[in-house]
Amino acid sequence: MNKLVIAAGGVMGVSLLGVVTAGAAWYFLIREDAQLASEPPEIPAALLNATATPTSAASTGTTAPASSASVAYQVKSDLSEAAYFVDEELASVGIPSTAKGMTKEVSGTFYLSGDGTSLDGDHASSFTVQLGNLASDKSMRDQRVQQALETSRYPTATFKITSATGYKQAIAEDQEQTLQLGGDLELHGVTKPVTWEVKAFRQGNAISALATVKVKFSDFNITPPRFQGLLSISDQATLQVQLIAQAA
DSSP: OOHHHHHHHHHHHHHHHHHHHHHHHIIIIIOOBOOOOOSOOOOOHHHHHHOOOOOBTTOOSSOOOTTTSEEEEEEOGGGOEEEEEEEEEETTTTEEEEEEEEEOOEEEEEEEETTSSSBOTTSOOEEEEEOTTOBOSOHHHHHHHHHHHTTTTOOEEEEEEEEEEOOOTTSOTTSOEEEEEEEEEEETTEEEEEEEEEEEEEETTEEEEEEEEEEEGGGGTOOOOOSTTTEEEEEEEEEEEEEEEEEO
């Protein structure tokens, strides 16, 4: 056999081995394969014991019936988190993984009817996420995400709720509900209507909720970040927020 052919074959074999080795190292040692949460967070017993009787959002000095009073629930940042999940792929060998970045800098207020069965349309319910401290397991990824989101210019993402559907009054308040929250998501200077799939329950004077939605970077004029040319990034991200809110 021609020595040149043998040599070329050897070089190709070494190159292929290098790709496979790099792929194996990524798969077993480097990659993150984050999993979405499947249930709303548990409300700590200490919070349940500390909650006071809900108060009207617009107190008149008289006690209104519980069914008609508007109750403000404020997000507990120390018990809440917001996260993104994005599919990544090692471009040369096609090995997928799912990256997660998260922050606990979540704030907001939800206004419900006194019986907790509906939104109070007279007050704006919303939550806001501070994006500047989104963190994953890789600092390089975090830097590129910050650049893609332009957090120095657009430091927050805000969701303003306009509708809630799917609530079933027959389900006990301490049992999980599945519902949809519609509204406007403001991200990267762009506002788009989205609908979150929500699992939630109310216990005492606290609410726990897990909200999930899929968005496209391109819908918000965001260019998906790249990492040294090694990864291809999906244009779609899953956003997930775990909230615990307490009656004010």
